[in-house]
Amino acid sequence: MNNTLYSRWIQLHNDSNLRKNLPDKISDSWYESFKANVDPTKSVPFMYSKKDFEKVKEKSKSIYIHANYVLERMYKCMPQSNLGLVLFDKNACLLKLYGSDSFMTWAKENYLAKGVVLSESVVGTNAVSLGLRHRQAISVVGEEHFSKFAIEIASYFSPVILELDKNEMIVYGGVAIIGPVSEKDSNLLVTAIAISREINLQMFWFNNLTTLTSAINGYGIIGVDQSSGKNHVLFSNKNLFDILSIPPVNIYYNTLEKIIDPSPKNKKFWKIINNSEIVTDMTINLSINNHQIYVSMSTTPFFEQKFHIKGLSIHLNSTERLNNLISNHTGNNARFTFATIVGQSENYLEILNHAKAAAFSSSNILLLGESGVGKDVIAQAIHNESPRRNKPFIAINCAALPKDLISTEFFGYAEGAFTGSKKGGNVGKFELANHGTIFLDEIGDMPLDLQATLLRVIEQKSFMRIGSNISTKLDVRIIAATNKNLMEKIKQKEFREDLFYRLAIIRINIPPLRERTEDILLLADNFIHLICERINKAPVKLSPEVKDFFINYNWPGNVRELQNLLEGTLQIYNDKTITLHRIQHYFDTAFQLYDPSKTFVPPERTSNTLAVNRDTGTSDEKEALINALNLNKYNKTRTAKYLGISRRTLYRKLNEHDLL
Ligand SMILES: Nc1ncnc2c1ncn2[C@@H]1O[C@H](COP(=O)(O)OP(=O)(O)OP(=O)(O)O)[C@@H](O)[C@H]1O
Numbered sequence: 001m002n003n004t005l006y007s008r009w010i011q012l013h014n015d016s017n018l019r020k021n022l023p024d025k026i027s028d029s030w031y032e033s034f035k036a037n038v039d040p041t042k043s044v045p046f047m048y049s050k051k052d053f054e055k056v057k058e059k060s061k062s063i064y065i066h067a068n069y070v071l072e073r074m075y076k077c078m079p080q081s082n083l084g085l086v087l088f089d090k091n092a093c094l095l096k097l098y099g100s101d102s103f104m105t106w107a108k109e110n111y112l113a114k115g116v117v118l119s120e121s122v123v124g125t126n127a128v129s130l131g132l133r134h135r136q137a138i139s140v141v142g143e144e145h146f147s148k149f150a151i152e153i154a155s156y157f158s159p160v161i162l163e164l165d166k167n168e169m170i171v172y173g174g175v176a177i178i179g180p181v182s183e184k185d186s187n188l189l190v191t192a193i194a195i196s197r198e199i200n201l202q203m204f205w206f207n208n209l210t211t212l213t214s215a216i217n218g219y220g221i222i223g224v225d226q227s228s229g230k231n232h233v234l235f236s237n238k239n240l241f242d243i244l245s246i247p248p249v250n251i252y253y254n255t256l257e258k259i260i261d262p263s264p265k266n267k268k269f270w271k272i273i274n275n276s277e278i279v280t281d282m283t284i285n286l287s288i289n290n291h292q293i294y295v296s297m298s299t300t301p302f303f304e305q306k307f308h309i310k311g312l313s314i315h316l317n318s319t320e321r322l323n324n325l326i327s328n329h330t331g332n333n334a335r336f337t338f339a340t341i342v343g344q345s346e347n348y349l350e351i352l353n354h355a356k357a358a359a360f361s362s363s364n365i366l367l368l369g370e371s372g373v374g375k376d377v378i379a380q381a382i383h384n385e386s387p388r389r390n391k392p393f394i395a396i397n398c399a400a401l402p403k404d405l406i407s408t409e410f411f412g413y414a415e416g417a418f419t420g421s422k423k424g425g426n427v428g429k430f431e432l433a434n435h436g437t438i439f440l441d442e443i444g445d446m447p448l449d450l451q452a453t454l455l456r457v458i459e460q461k462s463f464m465r466i467g468s469n470i471s472t473k474l475d476v477r478i479i480a481a482t483n484k485n486l487m488e489k490i491k492q493k494e495f496r497e498d499l500f501y502r503l504a505i506i507r508i509n510i511p512p513l514r515e516r517t518e519d520i521l522l523l524a525d526n527f528i529h530l531i532c533e534r535i536n537k538a539p540v541k542l543s544p545e546v547k548d549f550f551i552n553y554n555w556p557g558n559v560r561e562l563q564n565l566l567e568g569t570l571q572i573y574n575d576k577t578i579t580l581h582r583i584q585h586y587f588d589t590a591f592q593l594y595d596p597s598k599t600f601v602p603p604e605r606t607s608n609t610l611a612v613n614r615d616t617g618t619s620d621e622k623e624a625l626i627n628a629l630n631l632n633k634y635n636k637t638r639t640a641k642y643l644g645i646s647r648r649t650l651y652r653k654l655n656e657h658d659l660l
Contacts, residue, residue, distance in 0.1 A: 002152060005181065009143035009151050013040060025134060026125055026144050033124030033146040043123050043147045045116045048093065053115035060089040063160055063172040064096070065253050066206065067199045069309065071098045071175065074195060082106065083179035083188070085195065088157075090171045092118045092128045106180060111149055123147045127155035131174055135159055137196070139189045142181040154184040158196035162203055175199060209235050220244065220295075220316040223302070224256050224273070227310045231256040231273060234311060243295060243318045244288050261287060269297070276301045276312050283319060283427075285470055292470050294319040294431075319427060320434055334380035334393035334437075341374070341381055342526045345518040347511050352378075358506045359385035364458070366443075366503050367481040369510030372560030375481040376441060378510065383437040388477060391436030394429050399445035406450055407466055411457075414468030430463055430474060437477045443503065444484030444495060455499045478503060513555040513562065520550050523559060527566045537570065545580045554642045556631055622657040629659070 012018055012030075019027045033040075048056060057064060067087050075085050075098035084099025084107060094116045097107055107113065120129040124146025131138040137158035143151050159174035175196050177188045209223065220240030224231040233251045241248040244259065251259055262270055265287035272279055279299050286293045298315045338356055343349065358365055359382045367375040376395065383393045401409055412428030430438060440446070446454070457463045458478070462471045480503045489495035513520060524542060532539045542550070555561055565586055566578075573582055625643075632638040640650040654660045 002181070005142050005151050006148075009145075009148065012143055022144060025130055025138060026140060029120060029125040029130055030146055032120065036121045036124075038122065038124040038146060040124065040146055041148050044149050045111050045118055045123050047113070048115040048117070050115070053093075056089060056091075056093050056115070057095060060093075060095060060173060061252055062203065063087070063089065063199070066202045067160070067173075067175060068096070070195065070198045070202060071096070074198075075099055081179075082183050083177055086112065086176045086178050087173065088118070088128050088132075088176065089173040090132065092120075092132055094118070095173070103179065107178070110153055112153075112178065123150065126150060127157035128174065128176060131157040131159050131176075132171060135161055135169070135171060137189055137193045139186070139192075141184050152181050154179055154181045154188075156188040156192040158189070158192040160196050160199045160203065162200065162207060172203065206235060218317060218321055220318075222256065222314045222316075223311060224314070225253075225309055225311045226276065231312075234309070240316065243316050243321075244286070244293065245291060246288060259288075263287070272297070272299060273312065273314070292472060294427075294472070296322055319431070334383040334389075336377045336380040337384045338381045341377060342523050343516065343519045344522055345516040348516045348519055351508060351510055352381075355382055355508055356385055358382060358508065360387070361506070362477055363505040364478040364480070364503050365506045365508060366486075366500075367479065367508050367510060368486075369481075369483060370512045370556075370558055371483045372558035373483075373510045373512055374559050375483075375510060376439070378508065379437075379439045379441075379479040379481060382479060383439075383477075386437070386477065388436050392433050393437050393439065394433035395439040395441060396429050397441045398450075399442035403447055406447065407453065410450070410453075411463050411466055413466040414470075426465075428463075428465065430457065430476060431465070431472065433476050434472075435475050437479060440478060440480040440503075442482060442484075443480040444482035444486055444489055446495075448494070448496070451496045451499050455496060455502060458499075458502050480504075513558045514553075517551055520555070520562065521547055523562055524550060524566060527563050528570065531567055531570045535571065537574075538576070540570065540575065541577045543577050543579045546578055546583065549580060549583075556638075556642070621653070622659070625653060625657060625659060 012022070019030055022030070064087070071085050071087060078100075081100060082103055084097055084103035086097050086107075087095045089095055094112065094114055096114065097104065097112065099107070118126045118128045120126070120133070125140060126145055126147075127138050127140035130140065137156075139154070139156040141154040145151050145153065155176050155178045157174055157176040160172045162170045162172065175192060177192045177195075218239060219237075220243040221235070221237045222233055222240055223235040225234045226232075232253050233256055234253070236251055238248055246259065256273065260266060260269060268284050269286060271277070272282075277299065278301065279297060281296050281298055283294060284297050286295055296317045296319055300313045300315075301311070302313055303310045338352060341352065343352065355365075355378050365379075365382065367378055369375050379395070380393065383389065396409070398406070408426065408428065410428050410430055412426050412431050457474065461475070462473050464471050486495050486500055486504075490497045490500060513523075521542075528542075529539060531537075550562070557564070565583065568586070569578055569582055575582065625639075628639050628643050632642050636647060636650060640647045643650065645653070651660070
């Protein structure tokens, strides 16, 4: 023990006046140490057990890792020095020492070892606890220490504090230059400040990176440090866990293998990581806890020169989320809601109520009705009313797809599935619709072989991309629609009965417009309003004759026909009122048979105005019959209904006019 130091220390303990000469913060701390009954001669630092120290280290991982990058390099610049660099956590626990062998030996003899805690209440005044308490750089040298064990130590401490904004600071710990008192040098405090700033800077950089990555919505981000040849996670964001469907855990500085299994199932992923390959939006399949997840992956290698960190930043996005975005951006989304559907007739309102109730179940729905009655509209409204409303709504017209493309269109294909197949494969409509609704329009026209595949998919609730052996779980609500008589098709063996029953769990029959007469003018007004607004025109009116004609017309093309007629008329003419004259050309047949003197009486009406001429027996009648047959595609029942006469009368008239 250095006698001079010791006697100066004794004097400080015995003479309170002498203590007044110490720097303010040190003399205050002596006062506090007396108050805390610290025994100056006997007290030595508390030391954590090995096991508990590991826990402390885990909690201080952030400063431990980042300071290590800086301190490792720094101490190598002072190989022969008796001084060392010592890292502390925010509770003054010694985390790591950096220095020459001689420094290490000296440190051990002076109670400076991993797991030692230099708390003020146990060992009294010391630079580490004071610096942490005041959040500033402080040196405590020799006899300035309150406890005897430390009087041969010179310590220059500077805290590592991250200032997030003016009101929020995070104290992570600090770094001290420590050595025998013989090495004391007041300039060392400036050096300690510079080192702590370097650590601060690095932590700030990574903290910002983490904040930045968390703000990137939807993307799962991981940054790995590959400097040591391993893949240590430096930063990650919460989205990553959502995308991988695993609970969020602290993976900071764990190896990436902890979350993404390095098994051959993830070969493609690991090839990219291990070769630090740059990829952009590459679709890959990941196996996470035996779950298959399709992700879109991009990577960017980084090299942080200042800190000598080389690594890879990995961006993952779930293809499901991308699909959702695509379907929203391509207008493949459901616009109609029950609030925007127009209709007031009793039978239609009943249907809407039925459909609304069906929206809440997840059962498949079959929408039946003539072309243009609004099946698509109701399918959209059901989706928007259902719990799946924020998921995709994918509509697919089964009649419009070429037969040989239909399977890949439905289920997508895997990379290399056939010559010319796209890298990464292609996503199919079912995959796009996953967790949402798929609307299979014109289901009656689906080829038989695809009906079998569809049935299998419904039964197994999973599908495989064409050419792939990876099965993807499917949770999709199917709404199918047709204007065909499926029962007839089943009889003709053109539609599978088992598929019919799978699809038609809920059946909704949408009445044709001619059976919803109260809706006609309401719909017409609605279309006029929408079209005029779109083409920048003042709203126009319908003349009373047109209204009367509309109510009495048969509307074989249903709502679509009404909409198209108004669209065409409004685009061409600039009149304030649409008169019969303007629309005559469109309804040639109907006009010949239309008699405005007969007024229409809803709701008993089952026929159209054409009945007015039924008994004239004129040559007009022959022409009207021919046109009516044409309009109803030679379907006798519909033609009879259209003309408001019985089938028997129709046959008689056809016979009379030599039309049979
Ligand atoms: N109740 C309604 N309210 C507003 N617009 C409607 C309504 N019903 C149908 N429409 C409009 O009529 C047009 C035809 O409707 P939709 O396409 O839904 O008929 P569909 O029965 O699916 O026809 P298809 O069998 O030919 O596929 C659409 O433009 C739609 O916007």
